[in-house]
Amino acid sequence: MGLNIISRRHFLGRTAGLAAGAFAGPNLLLRGQNSASKKLNLAVIGANGKGQSDTQGVTLDHNIVALVDVDMNRLNEAAKKREDHHVKSGQAAPAAPKLYQDFRKMFDEMANEIDGVIISTPDHTHYVAAMHAIKHNKHVCVQKPLCNYIGEVRELHQAAKTAKITTQMGNQGRTMEGQRLAKEWIEQGAIGTLKEIRLWTNRPIWPQGPLVKKAAECPANLDWDLWLSSEAKEPYFEFEIPEGMSGKRGNSLHPFNWRGWWQFGSGALGDMGCHIMDATFSILGQLIPERIDATSSPISDTCAPVWSDLVYHMPAGKHGALKVSWNDGSKDGKPNKPEISPHMTSELAKKAFEKASSGMMFIGTEGTVFEGEAYCGSPVIYNEERYTQVRLDMKAGKIKKTETRSVMPNNPQGEWAHHIVNGGLPSSNFDYSCPLTEFVLLGNLAVRAQQSVQWDKQGMKVSNAEAPNKFVSRPAYRDGWKA
Structure with missing residues (x-):
């Protein structure tokens, strides 16, 4: 048409x-x-x-x-x-x-x-x-x-x-059974007392780090001005692929590589954090961290880093105060992953961890809930004997299903449409997903600031330094775009 x-x-x-x-x-x-x-x-x-x-x-x-x-x-x-x-x-x-x-x-x-x-x-x-x-x-x-x-x-x-x-x-992942099971297991003592959470991803799988723009001819099929949307008008550009970095996805922003640019995307953390941090956010009672520490490969004013290491310092709530770590990207050609949980000692556990390009470990005093994918769709418990016991306890009704299940698992769009017609709240409605997105973006705030940040949730500002606050809100909108 x-x-x-x-x-x-x-x-x-x-x-x-x-x-x-x-x-x-x-x-x-x-x-x-x-x-x-x-x-x-x-x-x-x-x-x-x-x-x-x-x-x-x-x-x-x-x-x-x-x-x-x-x-x-x-x-x-x-x-x-x-x-x-x-x-x-x-x-x-x-x-x-x-x-x-x-x-x-x-x-x-x-x-x-x-x-x-x-x-x-x-x-x-x-x-x-x-x-x-x-x-x-x-x-x-x-x-x-x-x-x-x-x-x-x-x-x-x-x-x-x-x-x-x-x-x-x-x-x-918010619509899936696995995330609910992980929360029920942890809240009902399946791994003892929750002490630490480790999260990771192999993203970015697109170019990141300091990238250099270069002038190029805009493809005839793309309306670049509309693609820029509310961002300041500028000529179409591509970028130079740094030596040693894969050019598999090309060197244009559209349709995929925009993710690594602060102006247009959110880097590896923004791309995957709302998946991988989702279960953590839910399990910890939707709390916002008190402080975020960040180290990373070099960044620029325009682009996110090749790798980053973050530590979210979480206050006590449903669980005691603890640390949530995040690792993304690759260092020296190797995946930037955390150390394996001390409960994952079997060959089966080690292989599962090695295979997991993204994942999460909820480490307790008596065991670890492990998920080797981004969505927490099929979590397991290590060690294996403890997982066997947990499954027996579920069958016997000792560990109960307490979380509301989605009417359309693995289909957030279908679930949303269902609730428009029938009433009720979708699993990731904005009362949940807006604070989750803020939780994720606080990590980017620390990365861009290249320092630890303490977050004043009520004031929506960094309280221990002024400079990072320039990254809290978009600097400007082009005329004709903001509703």
Whole structure:
């Protein structure tokens, strides 16, 4: 489907008198329908890549009425992939969505036809896209991290609460059984007293470290000005790949390598922290650290480091005061991983740890909950004898299921849509995921400051130094982008 070529400004001039209709309540299109037959009208901003898999989580049960992507090739490809997904699933090809490159124009033209919006764009556009949706009272599901500045996270949270919409962050581990089991095991004494948590990832798997921009010709299919979104206008650029660094993913920011740039992404921590730190955040009672220590490879004003080591100093709460460590990247060609837990002494345990490119260890006085993936989907306990006993205790009802289960495990977008229709709260609604995102981004604050930071949660500022506070909120927004 081709794009409507009427300019956004011209459209606004023609339709100003109809503006009130675009601000209807979030459930307007569902009124009068039978609950079992309710189908939402959804729009997806950032249609390909992660946006494509997010679309597949809802498209068989709901209507996708609009797809948005700044890259025309990827936009058309996303529409075709969605159609193919329906056919492969044994359904008829769906009605074709309207296609846009500019989400603002989509809202201008068809806000009154949309119930909810899925946002799967680069990090720097999450806030502006979500705030435009909330301005129109649309339910929102936003990819992780919700934003790449803490100030934006706070504003987004407040706006969503005021609008009383259904919200979700796309961290699928929060919907999985494993995270709930790990919390129940630890709270019911399966590993004794929790003493320490160790987290790690092999990310970045894209270029990071001090990177040098170089002028290049913008691909014809990409609207670079729209890709920049609220960021300051600048010519299209690529970057030089440093010697010894893999060029497997190319040297352009779009569609993948933006992750390593502070302006557009959040580095390895922002990319994976909302997954890997999720279970920790839940288990520790959603507390915010008192202090974060950081060391890393060299950084620049523009790019995140090749590796970083963080220590979150957590206050006492459900558990005693403890340290949460984070390791990412590679050092000297080797994965930057923590030491293996002292409870993981068997060959089986050692192999599981060696194989885990990302993972977590919850270390107690009597055992360790280990997960060798990012989502805490299938945790186990070491040593093996203790895990056997825990499973027997679960069967006997001595260890109970106390956590609410997701109605759609491993499908945060589907879960979000379910709760729009049926009521209730999604697993990673903004009351949970905004503080989680802040928890994650505090690590980046320490990395960018290159020092330990003490966080004043109430004042939303670093209390032990002034310089790091310049990284709390986005410096500026280009005119025409902030809702």
